[in-house]
Amino acid sequence: MFLNRREMELRKVRFEETFQPGEIEFFDQKLWQAGPLSTAGSAELLPNTNGEIRVRGSLEVLMECECDRCLEVAQFPLKLSFDLFYEPVEEGPADAEVALEAEDSTIDFYQGEGLVLEDVLREQVLLALPMRRICREDCKGICPVCGQNRNRGDCGCKPVILDDRWAALREL
Numbered sequence: 588m589f590l591n592r593r594e595m596e597l598r599k600v601r602f603e604e605t606f607q608p609g610e611i612e613f614f615d616q617k618l619w620q621a622g623p624l625s626t627a628g629s630a631e632l633l634p635n636t637n638g639e640i641r642v643r644g645s646l647e648v649l650m651e652c653e654c655d656r657c658l659e660v661a662q663f664p665l666k667l668s669f670d671l672f673y674e675p676v677e678e679g680p681a682d683a684e685v686a687l688e689a690e691d692s693t694i695d696f697y698q699g700e701g702l703v704l705e706d707v708l709r710e711q712v713l714l715a716l717p718m719r720r721i722c723r724e725d726c727k728g729i730c731p732v733c734g735q736n737r738n739r740g741d742c743g744c745k746p747v748i749l750d751d752r753w754a755a756l757r758e759l
């Protein structure tokens with residue numbers, strides 16, 4: 588859904604949408620939507636600014652990904668609200684730099700006639716996911732010796748303490 592700045596000049600644009608899995612691209616094969624993403628909110632052009640857009644709303648979705656430790660499915664039910672501000676940038680190479688410099692500030696930018704709601708939602712979902720994506724806090728991961736998922740039981744392998752590089756050093 589395109590949030591059009593021209594429409595916002597006339598009124599606040601409200602949205603209430605449901606996106607099925609696949610409709611929002613996450614650009615990560617190890618991360619996917621496990622159910623519909625529902626969202627509702629509004630976008631408005633702020634008065635007395637040079638075209639700043641405020642997007643407010645909430646979203647709810649069940650995300651799934653590959654567990655970083657055991658490679659099984661890890662689930663992340665997300666329910667969050669957002670209140671975001673976007674400033675316009677003119678197109679052109681000089682402004683690409685401006686956008687880069689502002690990367691760690693809280694203000695985002697939009698280019699052209701407005702914002703794509705799907706882009707806003709993707710960013711919020713990615714921000715809400717933890718850095719370490721594991722299926723559960725105490726996930727035991729995969730045994731480096733035999734490859735068994737250690738959450739399913741102890742394979743009995745002895746832990747490998749020294750790897751080959753250390754073995755080579757010892758011989759010196």
Ligand SMILES: [Zn+2]
Nearest residue numbers: 654657722726
């Ligand atoms: Zn795991």
Ligand SMILES: [Zn+2]
Nearest residue numbers: 730733742744
């Ligand atoms: Zn093992």
